[in-house]
Amino acid sequence: MEFRHLRSFLALTEELHFGRAAAKLHLTQPSLSQQLQRLERKLSVTLLERTSHEVRLTPAGEVFRDHARVIVQRMDGAAQAAREAAAGRHGTVRVGYNFSAWQMILPKVLARMHERHPRITVKLSEMRSGVAQAALAAGELDLVFGHGRPTAAGLRHRRMMEVPIVALVGAGHPWARLPRVDFADLAGQRCILFAREQNPAMYDAILTAADRRGIRLDVAHHVDDLNATALVVATQPVVAFVSRHRGEHAAAGGLGSVAVPFTAPAPAVDLHVVWRPGQGPSPTRALLGCLDEMSVLQGSTGQAR
Template sequence: MELRHLVSFLAIAEELHFGRAAASLHLAQPSLSQHLRRLERAVGVELVARNSHEVRLTPAGEAFLDLARDIVARVDQAGKAARAAATGSAGTLRIGYNFPAGQRVLPGALTALDSRRPAVDVEMFEMRTGPQLAALADGKLDVAMVYGRPNSTTLRSRRLLRVPLVAIVGEKHRWAGRQRVPFGELADESCVLFNRAQSAAMYDTILSAAQSSGIQLTIADEVDDPGATAILTAIKPIVGFASAARGAFGGSPGSPRTTSVALYDPVPMLDLYAVWADGQNPLVDAFLACLPGTPT
């Protein structure tokens, strides 16, 4: 069964006249008749009855009509959707992001995208850097917003902003109430970190700052979920690490409260990047046009 045969059948059903139906499709009448015969062979029943006086649909043709219209309409819609996606004017964009990107980058970028491409749907997933890059490699994300520039020849990136890291402590911790502490004071504290695969750039920045301070961190716990880290620091005398944006958040209502303390000498800093696969994707291009920075 071919689409052109369905279109020919619909024209016949509309006109109930082979000559007018052929003219509406810019076909010769023998070609139209051939399309109908081939469709009827494919379906296995007679769809149109005709004699010298009239053309009419058979009961089978009447039953076939609405579904045939639906099939042709859906094919037309599919074509329009494909053309819209090819130009970046419609489709679904899957974006991964971390907390600072969600607070400082995405709101403005998505507002601009919606004003320029209102037919584009966006799916968002908050994840650490490692899981985002894995999802990007698996084709589950179109854009990742992560710490650090990936060392990959198949990925492109754009630096968006710099993010300072802060210490996170509970309200009863001896640092609570202090505005800032030198990084070297962490020598006397127990810390909670995460598996390096979760965010290699953040992990390495913390350890590099410790090395610059001439200290070695005491890692008491390893927790991969930022929310769980906040809970641990709220109930234990340990120090966690977070972006300044997450540290200022302080936790959701009803959860154990934490406070952030700025670190200096050195100030641990991270670069936040937008990352995407090298290749043509008009939806990604449309989103990138809404972001600050220059591709690298």
């Protein structure tokens, strides 16, 4: 059974007139009649009854019409999906992101992505920047929004914005009533830090700031979970380090923590988008294109090509 015969049969069921159906298909009437005859021979049934006055479907023709429509629609959908996949407009892009990207980048970009490429699924996973980049290098993610340049070879990246680091303290901490503090005032304060592999860029920025001020951090706890960090801060007289965006969110969350900025020069980290390079169109490149359209990027250290 040839697919073109199904299309010809469906045109006849819509027009119920050989002349109009032939014109619609850009065929001659004899050619259309031959296609119908071949289809009927293949099925061993009569699909259409034709008289000098009318063309009408047989009961078998009515049943076959409904099934033929489904087949043609699915074939058309498959062809469209193949074309969109070839053009990078179909598929899934797996994205790892941190809190700053969630607040400042993703809402607008994902809205544009849905508008431009509705057939691309964006699978989102919030995670610490170091963990996300490791997952990207291992092939578990396609694109990452996180702090710092990529640490693995072969990855491409673009700088998007600078993110200040702030102190997170409990509401009862002496710093909670201050508009800002000097980083050097951390001398003598008990701190919470995280394992470097969780966020190498932020970890290094914090220790570099301490070295420049000639102080050594008194690390009372190592806590990798950010929600647990907020809880410890709210219940103990310690200082944690978070991005400004997460600090403001934690302070508004009602857990009893306060985000306190550092005086200039305050430590900061760069937010980057990082991806594995690939050849040709892809869902990843489609998302990068949406980033370009939204004019989100403030600097560039790589190309989407």
